[in-house]
Amino acid sequence: MPSHTTGALTGGRARQAQAAPLPKRRPDRLPVRTVPSPPLQSQPSDDAELHRIRDALDHAAHAGLARLTGGLSPAAVFDAYMDWAVNLAISPGKQVELAAKAARKWARLAQFALRSATGGGTCEPCIEPLPQDRRFAEAEWQQWPFNLIQQGFLLQQQWWDNATTGIDGVTKQHQAVVEFISRQILDMASPSNFLLTNPVVQRRILETGGQNLVLGFRNFLDDWERIVRSKSPAGVETFQVGRDVAVTPGKVIYRNRLIELIQYAPTTDKVRPEPILIVPAWIMKYYILDLSRENSLVRYLTDQGFTVFIISWKNPTAEDRDLGMDDYRTLGVMAALDAVIAVIPDQKVHAVGYCLGGTLLSIAAAAMARDGDKRLATLSLLAAQADFREAGELTLFINESQVHFLEDLMRSQGYLDTRQMAGAFQLLRSNDLIWSRLVRHYLMGERTPLNDLMAWNADATRMPYRMHADYLRQLFLDNDLAEGRFQVDGRSIAISDIRAPIFAVGAERDHVAPWRSAFKIHLLADTDVTFLLTTGGHNAGIVAGPDNSKGSFQVLTRSAAGHFLDPDTWTRIAPRFEGSWWREWTRWLSSHSGEFTDPPSIGAPAQGYAGLGDAPGTYVMQA
Numbered sequence: 017m018p019s020h021t022t023g024a025l026t027g028g029r030a031r032q033a034q035a036a037p038l039p040k041r042r043p044d045r046l047p048v049r050t051v052p053s054p055p056l057q058s059q060p061s062d063d064a065e066l067h068r069i070r071d072a073l074d075h076a077a078h079a080g081l082a083r084l085t086g087g088l089s090p091a092a093v094f095d096a097y098m099d100w101a102v103n104l105a106i107s108p109g110k111q112v113e114l115a116a117k118a119a120r121k122w123a124r125l126a127q128f129a130l131r132s133a134t135g136g137g138t139c140e141p142c143i144e145p146l147p148q149d150r151r152f153a154e155a156e157w158q159q160w161p162f163n164l165i166q167q168g169f170l171l172q173q174q175w176w177d178n179a180t181t182g183i184d185g186v187t188k189q190h191q192a193v194v195e196f197i198s199r200q201i202l203d204m205a206s207p208s209n210f211l212l213t214n215p216v217v218q219r220r221i222l223e224t225g226g227q228n229l230v231l232g233f234r235n236f237l238d239d240w241e242r243i244v245r246s247k248s249p250a251g252v253e254t255f256q257v258g259r260d261v262a263v264t265p266g267k268v269i270y271r272n273r274l275i276e277l278i279q280y281a282p283t284t285d286k287v288r289p290e291p292i293l294i295v296p297a298w299i300m301k302y303y304i305l306d307l308s309r310e311n312s313l314v315r316y317l318t319d320q321g322f323t324v325f326i327i328s329w330k331n332p333t334a335e336d337r338d339l340g341m342d343d344y345r346t347l348g349v350m351a352a353l354d355a356v357i358a359v360i361p362d363q364k365v366h367a368v369g370y371c372l373g374g375t376l377l378s379i380a381a382a383a384m385a386r387d388g389d390k391r392l393a394t395l396s397l398l399a400a401q402a403d404f405r406e407a408g409e410l411t412l413f414i415n416e417s418q419v420h421f422l423e424d425l426m427r428s429q430g431y432l433d434t435r436q437m438a439g440a441f442q443l444l445r446s447n448d449l450i451w452s453r454l455v456r457h458y459l460m461g462e463r464t465p466l467n468d469l470m471a472w473n474a475d476a477t478r479m480p481y482r483m484h485a486d487y488l489r490q491l492f493l494d495n496d497l498a499e500g501r502f503q504v505d506g507r508s509i510a511i512s513d514i515r516a517p518i519f520a521v522g523a524e525r526d527h528v529a530p531w532r533s534a535f536k537i538h539l540l541a542d543t544d545v546t547f548l549l550t551t552g553g554h555n556a557g558i559v560a561g562p563d564n565s566k567g568s569f570q571v572l573t574r575s576a577a578g579h580f581l582d583p584d585t586w587t588r589i590a591p592r593f594e595g596s597w598w599r600e601w602t603r604w605l606s607s608h609s610g611e612f613t614d615p616p617s618i619g620a621p622a623q624g625y626a627g628l629g630d631a632p633g634t635y636v637m638q639a
Contacts, residue, residue, distance in 0.1 A: 099190040128167055138158055138159065143174065156218075162213070249466075260308070261471070264315045265280065268630070280326075290393050290609050295369040298477065299479060310563060311561035325355075328636050340482040341486040345504070369397055371528070382504075386504075386510075396605075403498035408528065426481040431484075527554060550567060572590040
């Protein structure tokens with residue numbers, strides 16, 4: 017903190033001299049000469065001490081409050097609701113519209129109740145739930161009085177959607193915040209969540225003689241114990257890393273304080289000369305790309321004749337609090353790239369980034385292009401963003417107040433905890449990931465069997481304080497990468513400097529990296545861009561094994577000299593294909609690769625990249 021010092025000027029002795037005496041005249045005074053004194057040393061001021069006390073108190077208060085709110089800033093929420101409430105209060109036209117809508121909805125509900133009463137308890141609904149809303153799909157919800165309950169709830173939900181949107185003067189972000197929070201409150205208050213208003217649960221009680229509630233209470237106690245003891249969710253033990261998942265054979269050939277680099281053994285007699293380096297996101301364990309044999313992307317690539325390397329990130333602790341974004345670039349991407357080139361010299365590399373790993377890879381590739389480093393053959397970005405202006409609901413609370421609040425929380429811990437991140441992602445799909453799960457586990461007394469992807473999702477990682485603060489401010493808050501302000505080694509970088517061809521993948525139901533946001537790579541890159549849009553979400557859409565017959569995708573290439581297509585036009589003209597997008601991607605990789613050759617050795621002992629142990633390594637095991 018800047019300190020304030022006070023100083024005092026001291027006057028020197030005033031020397032008085034008399035002129036020679038003149039008759040009948042008083043003596044004149046000579047000018048006073050000030051003698052400078054040595055400067056006083058600076059002393060800490062009361063203000064500086066007050067500043068330190070203020071910061072300590074504010075930091076402690078914010079960190080404590082953030083733990084209670086899950087990292088959500090009350091100031092950010094209050095600001096949004098005040099903007100909405102004030103503008104609604106001064107909009108009489110909107111108030112009249114809402115009153116009229118409320119009256120019509122009450123009339124529709126009354127008519128529905130009358131038809132239901134006179135029709136034997138069933139009739140056509142007056143409002144249908146959204147296609148993705150499965151809470152009231154069972155037949156019991158169509159019987160009196162539960163049909164009236166669920167219809168009244170859906171009408172109320174629709175009214176609140178009207179009430180939180182379309183108000184003149186409310187900022188776009190504040191409207192989205194109010195709409196999001198109101199939706200969370202309504203989802204929590206849904207009649208499907210309560211025993212007295214859920215006919216499916218009541219039927220289950222009659223069928224089991226109440227044993228479902230006993231089992232549900234047992235599930236609740238088990239979950240509570242696991243949370244208190246920081247244990248994994250029930251069922252995770254079925255998928256042990258290195259035994260059931262992450263089983264593709266390979267060796268750890270390099271390790272530093274942040275990463276382990278795994279090189280996988282070849283499964284074909286001949287391989288492509290260009291290796292593949294995969295950069296997963298640091299908020300996840302890498303083995304999402306090496307799950308079971310049938311949906312392991314790593315295994316699929318090796319079976320197609322590629323030599324695959326992948327980064328396994330360390331799970332950071334409070335000791336790693338000062339690791340920043342540039343550390344993740346240098347100790348992560350660049351260190352791994354150096355190792356790959358040492359093992360397979362004189363070949364360019366197919367670089368692949370998933371989620372935040374794709375963002376980090378884009379930063380590294382742009383810096384390499386700026387500096388004349390031409391070691392990349394291609395760049396593949398899977399569900400990754402470089403422009404964060406429309407990055408979905410995760411950006412709703414990203415403003416100065418929220419970021420500062422999170423910084424206080426992370427500064428006290430040294431990292432952002434796994435549960436705090438998981439809670440944010442679950443809220444994006446609260447019906448599926450929170451409330452329906454609670455009903456199934458605690459009211460129905462059932463346990464949802466975990467699959468490999470769900471078990472991986474429970475194996476989360478932390479994020480260091482400095483890195484996540486850099487990420488939130490420079491990318492989410494300020495959008496520096498897309499707007500040319502992001503600096504590497506003191507100089508700005510730009511995605512437009514990249515000349516390697518790009519293959520970008522978006523997923524239709526991605527709530528983390530919305531595909532329209534990933535699509536903006538067309539606006540940032542001046543090279544050939546192949547964009548592929550697949551069905552599914554952020555994880556299931558990417559982990560779509562070659563036997564996935566239910567999926568489909570659209571794909572289209574824009575050359576460096578081609579014209580821009582907006583997302584809506586792109587979806588109209590891009591051809592659609594059935595099956596997994598993995599095959600299309602490996603065809604593209606093969607078209608940018610050389611002829612098959614003999615597989616390389618594992619590691620490069622002469623260059624210091626000897627085998628340090630079998631895959632999956634040690635970092636992935638860190639809790």
